[in-house]
Amino acid sequence: MLTKRIIPCLDIKDGRTVKGVNFVNLRDAGDPVALASAYADQGADELVFLDISATQEQRKTFAHLVKEIARHINIPFTVGGGISSVADVAPLLEAGADKVSVNSSAVRNPTLIDDLAKAFGSQCIVLAIDARKFHNTWIVHTHGGKNLTEKKLFAWAKEGQERGVGEILFTSMNHDGTKNGFAIDPLVKLHELLTIPVIASGGAGSMGHFADVFTLGKADAALAASVFHFGEIRIPDLKTFLKNHAIPVRL
Amino acid sequence: MKTILLKYNAGNIQSVSYALARLGVAFEITDDIENIQSADKVIFPGVGEASTTMAYLKEKKLDSVIRELKQPVLGICLGMQLMCRYSEENNTPCLGIFDETVKRFEAAKDYKVPHMGWNQLISTDGWFKSVPERSYVYFVHSYYVPVNKFTTALCEYTIPFSAAMKKGNFYAVQFHPEKSAQAGENILKSFLSL
Numbered sequence: 001m002l003t004k005r006i007i008p009c010l011d012i013k014d015g016r017t018v019k020g021v022n023f024v025n026l027r028d029a030g031d032p033v034a035l036a037s038a039y040a041d042q043g044a045d046e047l048v049f050l051d052i053s054a055t056q057e058q059r060k061t062f063a064h065l066v067k068e069i070a071r072h073i074n075i076p077f078t079v080g081g082g083i084s085s086v087a088d089v090a091p092l093l094e095a096g097a098d099k100v101s102v103n104s105s106a107v108r109n110p111t112l113i114d115d116l117a118k119a120f121g122s123q124c125i126v127l128a129i130d131a132r133k134f135h136n137t138w139i140v141h142t143h144g145g146k147n148l149t150e151k152k153l154f155a156w157a158k159e160g161q162e163r164g165v166g167e168i169l170f171t172s173m174n175h176d177g178t179k180n181g182f183a184i185d186p187l188v189k190l191h192e193l194l195t196i197p198v199i200a201s202g203g204a205g206s207m208g209h210f211a212d213v214f215t216l217g218k219a220d221a222a223l224a225a226s227v228f229h230f231g232e233i234r235i236p237d238l239k240t241f242l243k244n245h246a247i248p249v250r251l
Numbered sequence: 252m253k254t255i256l257l258k259y260n261a262g263n264i265q266s267v268s269y270a271l272a273r274l275g276v277a278f279e280i281t282d283d284i285e286n287i288q289s290a291d292k293v294i295f296p297g298v299g300e301a302s303t304t305m306a307y308l309k310e311k312k313l314d315s316v317i318r319e320l321k322q323p324v325l326g327i328c329l330g331m332q333l334m335c336r337y338s339e340e341n342n343t344p345c346l347g348i349f350d351e352t353v354k355r356f357e358a359a360k361d362y363k364v365p366h367m368g369w370n371q372l373i374s375t376d377g378w379f380k381s382v383p384e385r386s387y388v389y390f391v392h393s394y395y396v397p398v399n400k401f402t403t404a405l406c407e408y409t410i411p412f413s414a415a416m417k418k419g420n421f422y423a424v425q426f427h428p429e430k431s432a433q434a435g436e437n438i439l440k441s442f443l444s445l
Contacts, residue, residue: 195358
């Protein structure tokens, strides 16, 4: 049986791991390669590395880091952050990344998705969507949640699928950093709307939240950062917990 | 022992090379025909789309080279699909080592396509002996090879399909051993110690 995936996410700036709380305050959570290896050994199913570097110089450090990660870990990983062209993606995949995620640049230029899917295959293109709920509407944001756009979550996710992404990574900005649980309702709607896998992100605080996101939210995978980085939830404990709740996991 | 990792426009050559390096295996990445023919083992990786990849192999005359190899050859993911006769992916005639047609998964309720993630091997027999029944390995694919007389391990996703196959000196896996943690490493070792 295909298992539900647990995905630690590492935000990278200038070669170091950081984690934004509500996308603002950054705390250093260690060396990316060491963290990645530790997660792989603990049974993480995949890893995501997001480059939040501001400068060109820091971006070069990231490309170098991708190679180091690929050398050391034996599970799949996705890289994202600042990708805006086919030319940006090729060196990352050549360095050993399995997938790339696009966010702001795809909102600005949706045909980028078609181009990437055609050049590299749908299976390695992830569309990351950050959205915030206003009244009853989920509005897509870009640039790490700073900029509000005209796009709405469900229409944009569907368009992404039609343009050829292989997976949707949905982050609820209302839930991110709160540790109060994932955004269940929009996840259910995404599950019903899409035929590609959905990764849920934002709000993980307890092991029960992960059980909920799979059983109630129908997510294919769940992504979290600080609960893993700061040892609040250990992946082997989490997987045992999920297994005891009849959720298929790789143990 | 000379191990060759076939160089062509596949997306996972680097990942496979890192996996071999982690196992401490000496290998060479090449598309040089004589070099491939004289190898003890050949690994035929693959991530990408069937028709463009077959066109590339033909242009480099690697299609007939692969088909006629006598030493153990391991096809991975798209590599396995290209070893079949025909792929529904853009209606592509393939190498024809396995007389099978590669089909597309149909998305269904609770079954997303691509089939992406860790799934279990069932009824494993034959060549990867060190891998227990029900081991988890990592899959990413939208097309599959139906179960057939060459199937040596099954996986289930909407229907049972071939997770691994063998015919003579040709070995193939649909999953990514280079990304399948310890189980994947054991499978690569099984092939390399044939």
